[in-house]
Amino acid sequence: MNDPTPVSNPVISCKNVWKLFGGNPEKYLAAMQGRPSFEEIRRDGYIAAVRDVSLDIARGEMLVIMGLSGSGKSTLVRCLSRLIDITGGEVKVDGQDIMGLSEKELIDLRRNKMGMVFQSFGLLPHRTVLENVAFPLEMRGQDRHDRRERALEVIKLVGLEGREEYFPRELSGGQQQRVGIARSLAIEPDIWFLDEPFSALDPLIRREMQDEFLRLQGMLGKTIVFITHDFDEALRLADRIAIMKDGAVEQCDTPDKIVLNPATEYVAKFTEEIEKSRVIHARVLTRPINGHAVEGAPVAADATILQLARQLVSDNREILPVAAKDGSLIGGLNRQEALDILLGAK
Structure with missing residues (x-):
């Protein structure tokens, strides 16, 4: 099942996106008859990491993509940002087909429009908080004074004022995560991709980071694609939730409607323990x-x-x-x- 929700002028639009791994995936996809299941594709010697997904994401929306390990959620986000190339279909960002971009145009798009935060914080251990946050601005070639001012601004925004000269090893897990978030915000992205950013944190810090994240979103109004396998986290954060299984989207809708009217038996299993x-x-x-x-x-x-x-x-x-x-x-x-x-x- 694909996204039933009409979105006018979506920031991100993907239509019939496939990502297959195997010997000659483009040829296999071109010869494909109908819509084979994940298992049928596997028997043919291919892995359907993303299977015929169509989604539109509105400006300022927080779309949470969730599913069990191996469901395809991280691969889908990497397709949306073209960290990996799709096998078939179409991905557009602000109406521009990103598969048609040159390497330079793609780098410019990521540097100027996209922020990314992953589960592993990826902080540079020998750089201070300030230097870590300013790093993407340095890569962009921004003037030293300007990048310092911007880094200080976002460090304050995420509640780390006073820790600018700390090194990552001197910070807690939650504080390191805040540095990762500040670093991705430093470039003032229009689109923010977050892949299970809080999953390594203990429950109390995780709840605190969710609150902080909601506060930031209320202030900044970014377009956000957020991956999690935690349904409670999805319910707290999402405008809409897309639930994936075997590379396909089982249902994409508001949290209310998913809980009230699960579209498939698989979605119903996700929601059965939730207090409606x-x-x-x-x-x-x-x-x-x-x-x-x-x-x-x-x-x-x-x-x-x-x-x-x-x-x-x-x-x-x-x-x-x-x-x-x-x-x-x-x-x-x-x-x-x-x-x-x-x-x-x-």
Whole structure:
């Protein structure tokens, strides 16, 4: 299943992208009949790391790609940034087909538009925090004074002010991760790729880094592709989640809709342990009122069912009005449907 969500003027658009590993993958793909399964392709001597993926990513969106180890999520992100070449299909960044770029144009695109953070921090051990953060600006040929000013700015942004002259070995894992994030932000990327950046951290620091990341995204509004295998992390961070299996996207949708209406049995397994009431928002259950009068105070469209628990239990109205942030009425919430989710009956 590919992305059903229409996105006008996407920042990143990939159409029918394949990445095959094997003897002559281009010839094999050209001769392919229908849409064979991962196992059928494997029996033919090839590995389908990415299998016919189509996705559009909107400006300012945080798309989380998740799946088990070997599902293809890291390979897909490397295709989107052309760290590896695709076997077939099309990847566009701001309307430009990146497979048609020369090596120099591709380097310029990465240096000026893309930031990347990977699980291994990749810090230079003999350089200070300041020098590590300024490194991509140095590679860009930026003036020493300007790159120092920019590095100090992003070091402050990620909460490491006062540690500019520390070396990586003098920092905790969480602090090292912040240096990696600061370094990728130093070039002021429009697009930010993060491949399991917090997976090596202990749970408390991981939660702290997620909070910090959400704060940064609120301030900077980057277009972000974030890889994780942790569904709770995906639920906290994502505007939309793409769940992958055997190189293909099983479902791409908002967290609410994935939890409420999993498209496949595989997606349902991901969501079965999730407490739906803390994920599903009132807006997702809102239906048109169609001229029927609704009385009393409205509930907030952005509130989760769990946040509305006390009101749902005590309120005796059949339909509760639902209001957007600006106070405008957007529809009605069926109280019994919400209670079923709250009590685990749905």
